Amino acid sequence: MTDEHSVFEYKIGLLAPSRVGKSTLIAGLLTEGQQQLAQDSSVHLLTADRPTKNRLAATYNLVSGALKARMFEPGLVPSTSDPSWFRLLLEARGQDLQIRFDILDYPGAWLEGAGEGTEDEQKWNECEAFLADSSVLILPIDSVLLMDSGDDHAHLLASHLSVFQINQAVLRWAKNRRELSGEPAMIVFCPVKCETYLSDSGSLQDHAGTLRGKVVDQFSDVLKTVRDAAPHAAVRYLPIDTFGCVELVSARWIHAQGSPGGEMLVPKYRVRPPGQIVRKGLDDLLTLLCRQLVDTARAQSERTTAAKQTAALNSRNHAELREGFFRDLWLNFNGERNRRRHTAATDERLFAMSQRTTQSLFDVLTALAGRESGPRLHHLS
Known part of the structure; x- marks a missing residue:
């Protein structure tokens, strides 16, 4: 994929x-x-x-x-x-x-x-x-x-x-x-x-x-x-x-x-x-x-979505983590806080895209599952 x-x-x-x-x-x-x-x-x-x-x-x-x-x-x-x-x-x-x-x-x-x-x-x-x-x-x-x-x-x-x-x-x-x-x-x-x-x-x-x-x-x-x-x-x-x-x-x-x-x-x-x-x-x-x-x-998309969800949560937590008054001032001053928030937003966007892909695959599978197999098909296992 x-x-x-x-x-x-x-x-x-x-x-x-x-x-x-x-x-x-x-x-x-x-x-x-x-x-x-x-x-x-x-x-x-x-x-x-x-x-x-x-x-x-x-x-x-x-x-x-x-x-x-x-x-x-x-x-x-x-x-x-x-x-x-x-x-x-x-x-x-x-x-x-x-x-x-x-x-x-x-x-x-x-x-x-x-x-x-x-x-x-x-x-x-x-x-x-x-x-x-x-x-x-x-x-x-x-x-x-x-x-x-x-x-x-x-x-x-x-x-x-x-x-x-x-x-x-x-x-x-x-x-x-x-x-x-x-x-x-x-x-x-x-x-x-x-x-x-x-x-x-x-x-x-x-x-x-x-x-x-x-x-x-x-x-x-x-x-x-x-x-x-x-x-x-x-x-x-x-x-x-x-x-x-x-x-x-x-x-x-x-x-x-x-x-x-x-x-x-x-x-x-x-x-x-x-x-x-x-x-x-x-x-x-x-x-x-x-x-x-x-x-x-x-199934592959679900695994990917779960991994992206974890990455998005970790990125957001890291972006908003409070590290003390002076350390927070420094993070805001040197742009590190904004960089972290940008990374978190990117990871959240990728997670949302992956969710949509998983849902689309589920919809396709549901449509295909509605097709009944004909009498010619047999299981040999």
């Missing part, structure tokens, strides 16, 4: 292999967040800088263009080739208060093998440090891999999901969260591309329980890591529709050099008329993030 502008900054880590759709998820989070908060009088969500706005616009245009074709193949959307930052701001309307979410997107292949060269390995080390220091970890999981890979390829699932690599990154994150017990600690397992498997998104079938069971089964070691290394961390399960208007037509394995087992699962979707994107689950993810981080910001 920077006291002058009441800006609270948090890192959000996305941990997933390539071709899962991290960039699309981030773009959807902003879009859905803006729509969700549009009618809210207390807060709104926006991009924090021009590069973020440009990246989100490019992702949105690519996805929209692909959906217009009525037959959608995720492989047609280019994968991330370089690490890039997405910075989002949650602002309290009419107040000088901001909560910034920093999200790092990176080539998923780095998680799988740390890149081909020394430069890529160094960049991945930097990504790992960011992930380990993140307040919240989001694990996007390819639901098509889980549900439609087939028995003949079941032995390849852990490799294609990068379960071992994810577990190693989560272990480092969990140890950091344990050492920083006063800061947020939440991990969210987010199956994506769930439109085909959940009836509330328009599908004729409902495999919600099967999907959740497969996630828990495949990532059982990751769950155990979190429970052992950071038992205080909140663990959530939240399936998300990446587009909401598509239906899986086929999922076939093709030869792919460099992929685990030399094969890769390629899904193909049809677009449901009228082809309008409706992403279910992202509203709950946004609410989860906002509640967790705003509540933490409020």
Whole structure:
């Protein structure tokens, strides 16, 4: 937090292999967040800088263009080739208060093998440090891999999901969260591309329980890591529709050099008329993030306010302290009494500002708390 502008900054880590759709998820989070908060009088969500706005616009245009074709193949959307930052701001309307979410997107292949060269390995080390220091970890999981890979390829699932690599990154994150017990600690397992498997998104079938069971089964070691290394961390399960208007037509394995087992699962979707994107689950993810981080910001602000109150009281007492007739004359004569009073007034002003920030955060949290979570959200801890 920077006291002058009441800006609270948090890192959000996305941990997933390539071709899962991290960039699309981030773009959807902003879009859905803006729509969700549009009618809210207390807060709104926006991009924090021009590069973020440009990246989100490019992702949105690519996805929209692909959906217009009525037959959608995720492989047609280019994968991330370089690490890039997405910075989002949650602002309290009419107040000088901001909560910034920093999200790092990176080539998923780095998680799988740390890149081909020394430069890529160094960049991945930097990504790992960011992930380990993140307040919240989001694990996007390819639901098509889980549900439609087939028995003949079941032995390849852990490799294609990068379960071992994810577990190693989560272990480092969990140890950091344990050492920083006063800061947020939440991990969210987010199956994506769930439109085909959940009836509330328009599908004729409902495999919600099967999907959740497969996630828990495949990532059982990751769950155990979190429970052992950071038992205080909140663990959530939240399936998300990446587009909401598509239906899986086929999922076939093709030869792919460099992929685990030399094969890769390629899904193909049809677009449901009228082809309008409706992403279910992202509203709950946004609410989860906002509640967790705003509540933490409020706790931090309360501690800061208490410290500033103590400083203000001490400064005022020191400014008005009577030290005897002649000593008081001297303090008035040399200007020391005025300097002390000026310091006290400054400390009191900072205390009042901190009080307003704390109240603003409480108001934002109250507004967010009024949003009920949907039936997709489950606790895994």
